[in-house]
């Protein structure tokens with residue numbers, strides 16, 4: 001299964017640029033909770049568990065530890081881990097299992113990553129056993145959002161992923177799809193969309209028969225403390241974009257201001273989405289998205305509703321208000 005796994009360092013050549021190709025809001029319902037192991041604040045959550053026991057099932061076979069919640073109807077799983085380290089172990093297994101599945105089923109594995117804290121949580125993938133067992137040659141890597149800065153800039157999501165992950169595994173450089181950082185935000189977004197269209201046309205990326213948008217195998221997505229996902233921020237008109245695959249923003253409330261981002265129709269056409277959220281600073285948004293909060297705001301994260309499975313990976317602090 002593993003290929004060329006003896007080297008942990010891959011070529012420093014540039015990733016594939018897209019330039020050559022110049023060529024209903026669903027408010028997630030209350031989830032059911034099945035506390036297999038519980039060391040965090042639980043009293044209110046246990047009440048939820050009793051209230052919703054009828055729809056509670058065991059975790060998927062990919063779940064390895066933690067507190068697991070399953071909402072079968074909405075294909076939503078919530079898993080809470082005592083520590084971020086346990087979360088990272090489970091996230092690595094989840095990703096490796098899906099890599100195996102898609103490599104066998106379709107000969108390639110299309111993976112979309114965000115920037116931010118997510119990348120650190122992928123660190124177990126570059127350790128044994130996964131670094132040697134995953135068939136990295138099948139991976140095609142994309143960004144759900146990117147800051148329009150040079151690739152060696154500290155704000156670059158590409159640089160973050162390269163330094164923390166991609167430089168440590170033998171993914172063919174031609175399968176790493178960074179933005180063209182020589183373009184404007186608008187130009188880079190259009191160019192990235194053109195790149196995706198080419199890859200859908202050539203069959204590298206699946207196309208959703210439901211939405212007609214590209215259907216990525218796995219999106220590994222973080223969430224900001226304001227509930228933003230990708231570069232889709234609360235209250236921003238881009239939340240409603242339903243034509244474009246990739247769009248741009250020049251006034252991001254979080255610096256830097258110029259970014260490109262996948263739109264919700266693309267995000268929500270995915271086969272699997274892992275939403276990885278850690279830290280007490282994100283607990284209130286998690287409570288609104290998954291708990292019984294009275295907050296009437298709709299955060300962008302609540303608009304994440306894939307065709308396939310959504311799995312939340314939460315650490316104890318992020319889940320502390322559930």
Ligand SMILES: O=C1O[C@H](COP(=O)(O)O)[C@@H](O)[C@H](O)[C@H]1O
Nearest residue numbers: 114115116117118222223224230
């Ligand atoms: O600006 C961004 O922020 C979000 C969240 O980052 P985090 O550090 O709070 O996890 C990230 O998912 C996104 O890709 C990035 O561009």
